[in-house]
Amino acid sequence: MIYLYIAIMAVVTYLIRVLPLTVFRKKIENRYIRSFLYYVPYTCLTAMTFPAILYATGSRLSALAGVAVAVVLAFCNRSLVTVAAFACLAVFVAEQMI
Amino acid sequence: MKQDFQNGLKDGVPIALGYFSVSFSFGILALGGGLTVFQAAVTSFTNMTSAGQFAGLQIIVAGGTLLEMAATQFIINLRYALMSLSLSQKLSEAVTLRQRFVIAFANTDEIFAAAMGHGKELTFPYMAGLQILPILGWTAGSAVGAAAGNILPAAVNNALNVALYGMFIAVVIPAAKKARPVLLTAVLAALLSCLIYYLPACSGISAGMSIIVCTVAASAAGAVLFPVKDEGGSEG
Numbered sequence: 001m002i003y004l005y006i007a008i009m010a011v012v013t014y015l016i017r018v019l020p021l022t023v024f025r026k027k028i029e030n031r032y033i034r035s036f037l038y039y040v041p042y043t044c045l046t047a048m049t050f051p052a053i054l055y056a057t058g059s060r061l062s063a064l065a066g067v068a069v070a071v072v073l074a075f076c077n078r079s080l081v082t083v084a085a086f087a088c089l090a091v092f093v094a095e096q097m098i
Numbered sequence: 099m100k101q102d103f104q105n106g107l108k109d110g111v112p113i114a115l116g117y118f119s120v121s122f123s124f125g126i127l128a129l130g131g132g133l134t135v136f137q138a139a140v141t142s143f144t145n146m147t148s149a150g151q152f153a154g155l156q157i158i159v160a161g162g163t164l165l166e167m168a169a170t171q172f173i174i175n176l177r178y179a180l181m182s183l184s185l186s187q188k189l190s191e192a193v194t195l196r197q198r199f200v201i202a203f204a205n206t207d208e209i210f211a212a213a214m215g216h217g218k219e220l221t222f223p224y225m226a227g228l229q230i231l232p233i234l235g236w237t238a239g240s241a242v243g244a245a246a247g248n249i250l251p252a253a254v255n256n257a258l259n260v261a262l263y264g265m266f267i268a269v270v271i272p273a274a275k276k277a278r279p280v281l282l283t284a285v286l287a288a289l290l291s292c293l294i295y296y297l298p299a300c301s302g303i304s305a306g307m308s309i310i311v312c313t314v315a316a317s318a319a320g321a322v323l324f325p326v327k328d329e330g331g332s333e334g
Binding site for chain 1: 116119120123132133137140141144145146147149150151152153154156157158164167168171172173174175176177178179180181182183185186189195198199201202203205207252253254256257258259260261262263264265266267268269270271272273274275279280283284285286287288290291292295296308309312313316317318320321322324325326
């Protein structure tokens with residue numbers, strides 16, 4: 001069953017990538033469709049992060065520590081890996097203190 | 099020809115290293131979700147997406163339907179259609195149709211960005227060189243992450259569980275700082291997502307459905323309220 005899920009994920013994703021490179025090669029002119037697609041990565045990543053991140057660790061408090069550290073470092077334009085690493089570290093330290 | 103391939107490989111190295119660490123945390127989450135090391139690696143090798151795989155994992159864990167899986171992947175990964183369209187226009191005339199089928203496989207956000215940043219015309223050897231190491235890094239990272247998740251103590255696993263979320267935050271916040279509409283649409287998405295999560299009336303909405311609803315509603319609101327200017331839409 002899990003392989004069926006994985007196969008569907010892979011096929012849908014590949015079709016999205018391959019069709020515009022092979023079949024539909026016209027540019028999308030519609031400004032609203034382009035705008036919609038421009039916002040998708042940000043809305044989707046945010047919707048997946050909140051509130052799920054609050055329940056990803058051993059306790060709400062350690063999760064909040066991770067969120068706080070990630071937000072501050074991201075605000076300071078740190079790299080993805082730096083933000084992620086320090087968020088993990090914050091969770092780890094918070095859980096040792098609780 | 100050979101030079102192009104080597105240039106591609108070189109440009110792929112930093113992407114591959116970044117991918118290894120991101121997919122390492124995907125591997126840990128996948129293991130927590132009940133996938134085996136091999137399944138985690140197969141998922142990464144065949145999908146080459148971060149947000150899409152992560153959402154897919156949530157659907158697998160929640161036991162969602164296959165239709166829900168297909169719809170979620172379609173919405174979340176639809177942006178790749180835009181990138182493939184742009185990429186299509188920058189490929190050299192010499193790239194054959196068959197080669198296009200290969201190039202499409204790993205047209206990820208980062209590989210697309212590197213290809214767009216490459217000053218010269220994009221040949222097949224360059225694109226193949228650019229993609230090969232990131233594909234290996236992404237696949238190996240998931241396998242190693244899932245394998246390590248078996249050995250690591252719970253406290254470390256708990257901490258690593260937030261790694262991917264941390265990266266998501268690191269993608270959204272700098273963009274939100276630069277463009278107010280991105281901030282507003284992202285906040286709207288978070289609010290909707292929390293509403294669906296906490297409102298008892300919405301308890302029937304599954305995790306995958308919630309991602310689709312929030313993504314579509316917030317992005318549509320953004321498109322209507324703050325349509326992007328001419329070429330702005332190709333960023334991101």
